[in-house]
Amino acid sequence: MKKILFLLSSLWALSTSGQVSTLETRYFTSDVKANGETDFHGETEWMNLEQRIDFLNKYGNYAAKFWNNPQLDRPVLSSQEVPSILKNIKPQPTSQTRKTLSLNQWKAYGYRPGKELEQQEEWKLWEQQTGSKIANGKLSLSDCTIKRETEDIKWRFRLKAYLQNEASCYTLSLGNQEQDVISVKLQDQKIHVQSGQYHQEKNYKGKSQYMLEIYGDFDNKRFFVTLDSTLTLECPLDANLTPIINQTSFTSTGGTTYMDNLQLYSFVQDAANAHTPFYTSLVWDEDFDPIVPIKEWYSPEYNDTQWTEVKLPSVHGGLAEKEESYYLRKKVHIDNCERAILNLETLDPGGEVWINGQPVIVINDRHPYQLDVTEYMIPHQENLIAVRVKPYKARHQMLHSPSDPYTGWLLGRTELILTSRCMIKDALVHTSTIHEKEAVQSNLITIQYNGVEYYKGNIEINYYPWYPEERGVVASIQKEIQIRPSINNKVSIPLSIPDALLWHPNHPNLYKVEVILKDKTGKVIDDYVTTTGIRTITQERGKLYINNQVEMLNGAQILGYRYPIETIAKTNRCVSDETIIQDLLQIKKMNGNMLRIHVHAEKDTIDGINDPRYAEYADQLGVYLLWQTAGWVREGEAWNVDFKGYPKYIRQVYNHPSIVMWEAGNHPNRFKKHDISDSHDYMNLIYKTISQADTSRLISPTSFWGHxxxxxxxxxxxxxxxPISPNPVIMEKLMTRGNQDAYTGYGATWSELRKAPYRWAASCINANDKAFFNFEHEESAAQPNWELAQKEPWYKVQSYEWEYEENSIGRKLDAEEWKISQAFQAFSAWESMKKQILLGYDGFSWCSLESGANMFTYQKPLLDAFGVPKLAYYANKQAFGRMWAASNNVDVVYGPQDQIQPVIFNLDAPCKANLIIELKNEQGKTVEKKTIKNIDVKGNGNVTPVESFRFNFKNKREGVYFIVYQLVKLAN
Structure with missing residues (x-):
C-alpha cells in the first residue's frame, strides 16, 4: 500500500509543484509581412514549405530533449511499475454474514464441430515420414525431415515454435519448389541463419528448450530470428531468390527434436483497402494436443482433466479460436443455505448456464445476471457449475477494426452468494450534497423476500473510511422496515457523513459501506458490502465542478485494440488486469485525470464494455471515467442503443466515484436523414432511460452533438x-454539451484554428451555463519511431490519413521524417488545446491513447504499440497542467511589431507567482530573458493576462526560437 501511495503522490507532484515550465516555438523575422496573427499553413501564412519543414524538424529535436526523451524510444512506464501497482491494489471488502464465494479459477476448453476430423487430416501430414510422431502434446522428429506446403507468402510473416532440442542439429527452412529462401540451423550451440548468399551466426546458451521466432519481410528484403525473445539476428533476404514462401521443412538429425505450439501467420498486403492495408492469415496453429470429446461437458461426471486452468474474466476468440464455443467448468462445495445466488458480470455475447447437469438459463445478451440457483444446488457436497459462451463474429466492422472479425467472447467474473431467504439484492450509493465538511449520502437499498407474507425487520447502514487507510465507523443509521413478499422492495435512506474525506484524483479517498439486514428479533440475517467515494459533479456558470470546485476532464480514450496483432481481436473486450493498470497510469503520467472508455469493434450495433475492473482500479488510482456501458453505439442509428440493458449496466457499476459521466453513443450519425422529431425523440428516451437509473452523474446522449x-x-x-421549438430535455441539469472538434486535424489548415471556435462550440461557450467538452479531438496523425517496429507487419505502412499532411503542412512526410510528423502533431496539439482552454472548453479526450486500430496503422494515438510516447503525449501533458503560462494566441511567426501577450491559466486556488520567460536558440542557450514578479494569478479555471512585451530582436538571427515560460508559485 505504501508503494501505491508513494507513486500516486509522485504523479500528483508532477502537476502541482511550485515551478511549471511551458514550451512554445516561434519563428522570428524582421519582415513586416509577418505582423499580426500568422498561420502555420493557411490564409495568413508567412513561411514557405521548406521553412515549415525546417521549423518542425527543429521543434521536434528540441522538444524531445526538453521533455527528456531525446530519441523518443523510452516507454512511459518502466517494466516494474504496473506489477508493483497491481500488487498493491486493495481487494474489495467482503461481507461477514452472507457467504460470498468468488469463483475465480475455472477449467476451460474451446471446441467447434468438425474439429476432430480437421485434426486427423492435419496429423496425417505431420506424421507422413518415418521418424515423425505426435505424442504427449508434441511433435517429435527423429533423424527425419517433414515438408509442409502452405499458401503463398509474399509480403510479411511470423513463425513461432517452442522447441526441445535433443538432436545434434535442427534446421527449419522456408522456401518454395525452387529453393530455400530462409534457413535457420541450431547446431553446436550456434544459431546459423541464411538466405542465399547472406549468412549470419551467433552463439547461444546451450539449453535444450527455447522459443524460436522468425519474422520475414519481403518488402524490406530482410528477416529476423529470435531465441527466447532475447538473442536476435537480422539477415538480408537474397533478392536473387524467388520472393515466395509456400513450403516449410523441419529437419532433425543426430537425435530427436520436439516441437510444440507452432504458429505461422502470413500478413497479406491489400493495397485497395486504405483502412486495413493488410490482413492477417492464420496458416498454422498447432499445439499437437488431441481433441477432447465434448459430449455431456455439463455433467458432474465429465472428465475435464485435460482442460486448461483459467482465471476470470476469461476470453476466447480471434482467428486461432474462431467459431469455437468456450466451455467452462467450476466445482464448488457448499454448506447449508436458504438461498444461493449466482452473479455473472457478463456472458458475452451470450450462452448457457448449467448446474449439476441441469440447464439453468440460456442467455442471448451481454447484461449482468443475478440468478437464483437455490433449487439447483446440493448442500454438503461438491456442485458443478458449467457455462458455455457462444462464439462471436463482428457483423458490421467499423473502419478502425482489424481484419480479424472474431472479436473475443468471454465469461466475466462470477461469484456465488449463500444467504437467507430475505436478502439484500443491491445497494446503490452516491453523494447528494457536500456542504463545508459534511456530506449527505443517498443509500438506495433493494431487498427481496421469496416468502409469502410480509417480512419485518431492521436495516442498518455503516460507513467506514477504507482507502487508503481503514478506520472504524464514522456514520451509522438504522431503520425499521417491512418487506413485501416476492417483489423488489426499495428503501431509500439518507445519511450524513461528518468531516467527510472527499474523493478526487488528487486524493482518492474511499469508504466501505456496510448494509446489515436483521429480523424482528435483532438477529443479523444478511449483509451487503460495497465501496464508494464521496464526490459530487455539477455544471453551472459555464464550468464543471467536482465537489463544488472547478475542474476539467482531461485525458484520452481507449479503442481496445492491443499488441500483439495475432490476438488483437480476441482481447478487444477483455484485457488483462495489467493492461487496465497500464492505461490508468499512462493517463496519470500525462497529467491527465480522465480515461474515456471507448472500446468498440462495430459501427451499427451495440458495442462497448462494462468491465467493473476499470472502475475499481480507477477508484483507487484516482482517474475520472467517461463510461460507455456495453449498450453503447459507435455510429449509425442512435436507436440501436440497448435501452433495456443500459440501466442494468449502470446499476452494476453505480457505486464507483471514478465514473462521472454516462455516454450513450460515440457519434450516431443518421439524425439528419430524418426530420427534427428523430433528434427530439432520441434525446427524450435516452435521458429518461439513464436519469431513471441515476441522478448523480452527467449524461452524454452523444459525444458528437453536431450530428x-x-x-x-x-x-x-x-x-x-x-428557428425551431426547443426540446426542454436537452436543458436538463444532467445533460452535457460537447462535440468532436478537430481544429487542426483531418487536413485542416491553421486558419481554422485561428478562427476558432466553431459556431456550435461558440454558442455553448457563450451561453455560460453548462460545461462544454471536446469529447474526441484527433488533431492529426503522427508516424511512430519506426526503428522500434522493425519486426512488425505495420513497419513503415502509412496511415489512411497520410494525405491530410498535404493541406496541414504542404506535403506528405515520408517514413524517414517520422519525427517531423510527430512534431506537427505535438505542435498543433498544444496550440489547439491551449486556445480551446482559453476559449472555455472544459475537457479533452484524445483519440486515442494506445495504438492498434487499423491494423496498427492508425497513427493518431499518443503512444505506440509498445507504450513509447510520441511528442504529442508530452504536449497533452503540458496542456493538462493545472497551472501554466503561454502566449494568448496561435501566431506562429513573430514580425517586428508583434507583441507577446502572456496569459496564465490556473485551475486551482488563486495565488501569487513570478513568471520567467526565456528565449532560447536551437542549442538551448538563453539569448534573452524577461521576469515579471508578484503576479496576482486568478484561480478556478480563470485566465490572468500579463503585460505584453517584445523581445529585442535587433542583434539576433532570423529563424526558429524556443520560448520557455516558467511559472514560480510563491508561498502564501
Missing part, C-alpha cells in the same frame, strides 16, 4: 439556422 438537428446551445435553432 443532431440542433444548431445552437438551447436547441432553438436547427443546424441550417432555422
Amino acid at each position: 443532431t438537428h440542433y444548431g445552437n446551445y438551447d436547441g432553438s435553432m436547427d443546424y441550417k439556422g432555422n
